[in-house]
Amino acid sequence: xxxxxxxxxxxxxxxxxxxxxxxxxxxxxxxxxxxxxxxxxxxxxxxxxxxxxxxxxxxxxxxxxxxxxxxxxxxxxxxxxxxxxxxxxxxxxxxxxxxxxxxxxxxxxxxxxxxxxxxxxxxxxxxxxxxxxxxxxxxxxxxxxxxxxxxxxxxxxxxxxxxxxxxxxxxxxxxxxxxxxxxxxxxxxxxxxxxxxxxxxxxxxxxxxxxxxxxxxxxxxxxxxxxxxxxxxxxxxxxxxxxxxxxxxxxxxxxxxxxxxxxxxxxxxxxxxxxxxxxxxxxxxxxxxxxxxxxxxxxxxxxxxxxxxxxxxxxxxxxxxxxxxxxxxxxxxxxxxxxxxxxxxxxxxx
Amino acid sequence: xxxxxxxxxxxxxxxxxxxxxxxxxxxxxxxxxxxxxxxxxxxxxxxxxxxxxxxxxxxxxxxxxxxxxxxxxxxxxxxxx
Amino acid sequence: xxxxxxxxxxxxxxxxxxxxxxxxxxxxxxxxxxxxxxxxxxxxxxxxxxxxxxxxxxxxxxxxxxxxxxxxxxxxxxxxxxxxxxxxxxxxxxxxxxxxxxxxxxxxxxxxxxxxxxxxxxxxxxxxxxxxxxxxxxxxxxxxxxxxxxxxxxxxxxxxxxxxxxxxxxxxxxxxxxxxxxxxxxxxxxxxxxxxxxxxxxxxxxxxxxxxxxxxxxxxxxxxxxxxxxxxxxxxxxxxxxxxxxxxxxxxxxxxxxxxxxxxxxxxxxxxxxxxxxxxxxxxxxxxxxxxxxxxxxxxxxxxxxxxxxxxxxxxxxxxxxxxxxxxxxxxxxxxxxxxxxxxxxxxxxxxxxxxxxxxxxxxx
Numbered sequence: 001x002x003x004x005x006x007x008x009x010x011x012x013x014x015x016x017x018x019x020x021x022x023x024x025x026x027x028x029x030x031x032x033x034x035x036x037x038x039x040x041x042x043x044x045x046x047x048x049x050x051x052x053x054x055x056x057x058x059x060x061x062x063x064x065x066x067x068x069x070x071x072x073x074x075x076x077x078x079x080x081x082x083x084x085x086x087x088x089x090x091x092x093x094x095x096x097x098x099x100x101x102x103x104x105x106x107x108x109x110x111x112x113x114x115x116x117x118x119x120x121x122x123x124x125x126x127x128x129x130x131x132x133x134x135x136x137x138x139x140x141x142x143x144x145x146x147x148x149x150x151x152x153x154x155x156x157x158x159x160x161x162x163x164x165x166x167x168x169x170x171x172x173x174x175x176x177x178x179x180x181x182x183x184x185x186x187x188x189x190x191x192x193x194x195x196x197x198x199x200x201x202x203x204x205x206x207x208x209x210x211x212x213x214x215x216x217x218x219x220x221x222x223x224x225x226x227x228x229x230x231x232x233x234x235x236x237x238x239x240x241x242x243x244x245x246x247x248x249x250x251x252x253x254x255x256x257x258x259x260x261x262x263x264x265x266x267x268x269x270x271x272x273x274x275x276x277x278x279x280x281x282x283x284x285x286x287x288x289x290x291x292x293x294x295x296x297x298x299x300x301x302x303x304x305x306x307x308x309x310x311x312x313x314x315x316x317x318x319x320x321x322x323x324x325x326x327x328x329x330x331x332x333x334x335x336x337x338x339x340x341x342x343x344x345x346x347x348x349x350x
Numbered sequence: 351x352x353x354x355x356x357x358x359x360x361x362x363x364x365x366x367x368x369x370x371x372x373x374x375x376x377x378x379x380x381x382x383x384x385x386x387x388x389x390x391x392x393x394x395x396x397x398x399x400x401x402x403x404x405x406x407x408x409x410x411x412x413x414x415x416x417x418x419x420x421x422x423x424x425x426x427x428x429x430x431x
Numbered sequence: 432x433x434x435x436x437x438x439x440x441x442x443x444x445x446x447x448x449x450x451x452x453x454x455x456x457x458x459x460x461x462x463x464x465x466x467x468x469x470x471x472x473x474x475x476x477x478x479x480x481x482x483x484x485x486x487x488x489x490x491x492x493x494x495x496x497x498x499x500x501x502x503x504x505x506x507x508x509x510x511x512x513x514x515x516x517x518x519x520x521x522x523x524x525x526x527x528x529x530x531x532x533x534x535x536x537x538x539x540x541x542x543x544x545x546x547x548x549x550x551x552x553x554x555x556x557x558x559x560x561x562x563x564x565x566x567x568x569x570x571x572x573x574x575x576x577x578x579x580x581x582x583x584x585x586x587x588x589x590x591x592x593x594x595x596x597x598x599x600x601x602x603x604x605x606x607x608x609x610x611x612x613x614x615x616x617x618x619x620x621x622x623x624x625x626x627x628x629x630x631x632x633x634x635x636x637x638x639x640x641x642x643x644x645x646x647x648x649x650x651x652x653x654x655x656x657x658x659x660x661x662x663x664x665x666x667x668x669x670x671x672x673x674x675x676x677x678x679x680x681x682x683x684x685x686x687x688x689x690x691x692x693x694x695x696x697x698x699x700x701x702x703x704x705x706x707x708x709x710x711x712x713x714x715x716x717x718x719x720x721x722x723x724x725x726x727x728x729x730x731x732x733x734x735x736x737x738x739x740x741x742x743x744x745x746x747x748x749x750x751x752x753x754x755x756x757x758x759x760x761x762x763x764x765x766x767x768x769x770x771x772x773x774x775x776x777x778x779x780x781x782x783x784x785x786x787x788x789x790x791x792x793x794x795x796x
Contacts, residue, residue, distance in 0.1 A: 270378050332477065334479060336474060347521035395434060400520070400577045404628050
């Protein structure tokens with residue numbers, strides 16, 4: 001055969017930056033961060049290391065308060081194990097608790113699409129009430145807007161929250177220390193896969209449910225048991241993204257142990273089938289904690305006895321400072337790096 | 351080009367004149383087309399790629415492969431280092 | 432999971448690694464063809480555990496990476512039509528065409544949907560009779576039977592609003608192109624296990640003989656990869672050059688004959704352009720005359736799309752194993768996962784993406 005010309009390969013014009021918002025900007029990966037850094041932070045905020053924590057900390061007359069906001073646009077609205085209402089309350093309660101605050105009150109803003117059924121709305125609100133009661137917080141204020149058909153995907157909810165940080169509690173993504181033991185409160189990837197199972201086309205049958213839950217009581221017990229340096233709830237972008245962010249905020253090297261990561265069989269199976277990495281799948285009722293080495297045992301014990309911490313496990317440690325990196329020791333004894341995803345995870349055929 | 355994973359055939363039925371199956375992957379179940387493995391039976395394992403069974407897993411061969419390697423492992427244990 | 436977990440046993444992995452170590456006496460360059468195998472090596476950190484005499488190079492076995500630029504541009508043009516529902520496998524959505532990707536088309540209002548199985552695309556066509564539904568039928572031989580069935584179903588059910596944009600490629604011609612090139616360094620192949628599950632491996636003995644290269648059908652789990660590698664090394668060390676099967680639980684010599692029959696009926700052999708490499712004659716499949724009515728290229732008059740290329744991405748050299756991603760001047764700088772220059776960086780299976788995600792630090796410190 002004629003010798004093929006392997007010189008002079010050509011490639012398309014690079015797609016560097018988009019000038020419009022794409023779905024990937026919402027997935028919590030590097031695209032999301034890019035959006036934040038290019039558009040929002042320069043105008044609206046200071047990019048202090050703490051800016052990447054789950055809540056902001058504001059000091060008024062010597063008392064520290066945590067403040068946070070979140071918008072919930074999940075589809076479908078009702079998924080196995082939960083719904084957008086429970087998600088909204090728990091998400092914000094957890095964001096407050098992740099900086100060591102005791103959540104006090106939330107606000108709720110609703111954007112309703114014209115034509116939304118009252119019945120559906122009632123279910124969502126009842127779910128929010130139950131979640132608020134479980135967390136021990138109250139809804140202080142609210143707002144409702146209605147948009148024309150097509151202006152929203154049935155229902156969007158925004159929640160803001162406020163909490164009080166007790167004296168002596170210093171929890172932040174920037175506080176990781178060498179030797180810290182990394183503990184997750186339970187199985188990873190449940191929420192993302194549960195929601196996916198209900199999607200058209202990509203869906204599948206499973207008894208797996210979302211893990212959506214308020215974690216403030218669990219965190220309270222943990223803080224009383226030992227010295228906690230970092231807390232994060234690994235939502236969009238999953239555990240991997242949270243760990244990469246923390247490694248950057250604290251400038252530390254983290255080593256994860258693949259063998260000790262707890263997964264439900266359904267999550268593993270779904271990820272194998274779609275070609276997903278479960279480390280990047282969202283969780284809504286889990287936390288990852290960096291605990292002072294000498295307190296790790298006690299904290300783990302307390303977690304396992306608490307609600308929502310029964311399957312807690314040690315998954316890694318901070319092995320160095322001065323360089324931000326997350327490395328994973330694979331189950332067969334190899335090593336690989338863990339980085340952030342650029343955007344959405346896509347099912348692959350390859 | 352090859353994301354194919356093994357799943358257990360739990361149920362077989364017809365849909366749109368195609369032989370289909372409910373395949374169990376151990377915690378999740380999804381529909382797959384058996385048009386290319388018409389001899390498949392409930393309880394067998396099939397290799398599923400983009401919703402199609404492209405081959406049936408050969409249990410004997412699978413065991414044989416693992417056995418051969420286990421022999422290598424055992425041999426290593428016997429040799430003093 | 433059965434048939435997966437047993438092939439990830441760390442004890443057996445270590446034993447196989449030691450076997451390979453004791454078998455090698457010289458340096459060998461071995462290519463694994465399948466993007467899934469590249470991913471598996473790097474995801475498990477297995478490539479770095481191999482003895483230094485083995486140089487593992489990554490072949491053009493990622494259908495997402497090798498889909499020619501023209502096809503992407505055609506897909507983008509079709510997907511931008513207001514009356515079209517464009518359906519595709521997930522990993523194609525981020526591949527850059529000349530000026531954008533399918534995600535951008537969706538952002539601009541195009542109806543672009545991810546499907547898991549091509550049969551879903553046919554269902555979408557049935558459910559939306561007033562729209563044209565187009566399915567992006569890419570892939571190697573592994574995916575051809577599924578793609579073919581979608582076309583067959585459409586024909587049998589007389590669905591008029593369904594068409595496919597075909598970009599199928601085949602492994603054996605690519606292997607021959609690589610082996611026949613003046614700059615070839617590959618001495619042994621790990622053949623793609625799932626391609627062979629469909630096609631069997633009867634096409635390989637003549638290639639092994641003609642080029643004196645061992646070809647070992649290999650699976651995707653750590654133990655499968657090492658088994659394949661060990662067999663290839665043993666052949667190389669003993670001067671053998673035959674096609675052999677190390678994925679016996681899923682692959683038979685003759686492959687899946689009913690799948691092959693359907694492929695022969697729905698598709699016919701064509702020349703195909705491989706992105707970054709060029710045209711390899713008779714290396715792909717297009718629709719056969721009986722099914723031409725389902726060809727989206729004709730239905731949408733996109734045959735004359737011209738593409739504009741830039742020269743920084745060395746995808747071609749990477750895809751043939753001549754260079755490793757870190758040797759590309761753009762790797763990690765102009766070309767990253769966030770802003771990919773070429774498909775090997777975009778696709779989760781592409782060599783560049785795999786290197787970027789798993790080993791960047793090892794290279795840059």
